[in-house]
Amino acid sequence: MPQINQLLLVYQSQWFWLFLVLAVIYVGIGKGMLPKIEKTVDDRDAKIAGDLAAAEKARAAALEIEERAKAAQIEARTAAQAVAAEAKAKAAKDAENRLAKADAEIAAKVGEAEVSLAKARAKALDGLEAVAVDAAQDIVAKVSGAKVTPAQAAKAVKAVLGNA
C-alpha cells in the first residue's frame, strides 16, 4: 500500500500543501466568501419576510376598508328603510285622514239628502192626502150624490192610508 510505503517520504510535503490549501479555503472562502453569501441569503430572506409582512398588512387594511364600506352600506340601507317606512306611514295616515274626511263629507251629504228626501216624501204624502181627500169627495159625490165634508173625507183617507 503506497500510503504506508511512502509515508516517511511524503508526509512533510503532503502536510505542507494540505495546510496551504486548507488555509486558503478557511480564510479565503470560510471567513471571506461564506459570510457574504450567507448575508446575501439572509438579506433575501429578510426582504421576502418584510414583503410578505407588508402584503399581509395591506391585506388587513383592505379588509378593514371593506368592512367599513360594508358597515356604511348597511347603515345607509337602514336609514333609507327608516325614511321609506316613515314616508309610507305618513302617506298611509294622510290617506286615512283624507278618507275619513271624505267619509264624513259623504255621510253629511247622505244625511242631508235623506233629510230632504224625507221632507219631500212627507210633502208628497201630504199632497197625496189632499188629492186623495179631493178625489174621495168627488168620487163619493159622483157615485152616491152625497155630500161629504172635507173633514170626513180626510178621516177616511187617513184610515185607508194608515192601513196601507
Add this chain to the structure above:
Amino acid sequence: MSAAAEVKIDPMHQFQIESLGGSVLDGTPFHFTNSALWMLIVLGSILFFMWGGMKRDLVPGRWQAAVESVTGFISGMALTNIGPEGRKYTPWIFTVFIFILFSNLMGMMPFGIVDAAHPFTVTSQFTVTAVLAVISFSIVLIVGFWKHGFHFFSLFVPHGTPGPLLPLIVPIELISFMVRPFSLALRLFVAMIAGHILVDVFGYFIVNGINSGTAMGYGISLISFIFIAGVNALELLVCAIQAYVFALLTSLYINDAVHLH
C-alpha cells in the same frame, strides 16, 4: 493474443505519490508532487465554484442558487446541531465539507482517458484525512477546555449513571471519545480507497476480457462493464455521503464540546 498484450493488475498504483519536476521524493516539505498538484486543482475548482456564487443577486441565477444551497446546507447543519453558537464554527465545517467533496469528486473524474492526466484522489491518503480529523478533534478539545475547563471531563460521565457502574462507563466513554479522530480519518480514507480499487480491478477485467478474444472473455467484459457503471454511480454517491458524514460528525463533536451533552 500474446502475453505481451496482457495488462498487469496493480490497483494500488493509482495511490502512488510521484514527484513532479524530475527530482525524486526526498521527504522535504516543499516537494511538489502529483498529490500537491491535485490539491491545488481541487482548491482551484472550489474557488471557481464559489466565485460563481458571489454575484449576490437578489434573484439568484442557477450557479448562485447552487452555491447558496451548498452554503445553506452547511450553515443549516451547524445551526441545527450546535445551535446559534454554531455560526462561529461554520467556516471550518464548510472547509472540511467542500474540500472533501471536491477531492472525492475530482478523483472520480474520467480524466484518465489521457494517461498523464489520471486524477489523484487526495482523500485516499491517510496523511490527508488524518490532518482533517486531527484539526476537527483539536477544535473539540480546545473549545471544550476553553469553555468548561476541567468540567469538560463530565462529558465522560453520562447523566443518571448509577455510581457502581461509573468505573465501567467512564473508561468506555473515554475510549469512544479518543477513537473519534481515528474513526473520522479511517472512514473517509477506507471508503475512498475501497471504491477506487473496486473500479480499478473491474476496469482491468474489461480490458483483459477484450484482449483474450474469446467469447467468455467478451462476456466477462460486458458483465464487468455493466457492473462498473453501477459502481461508478454508487461511488459518486459515496463521495457526497463521506463529505456529509465528516462534516456532520465534526459538527456533532463540536456540539459535545460546546454543550457537554
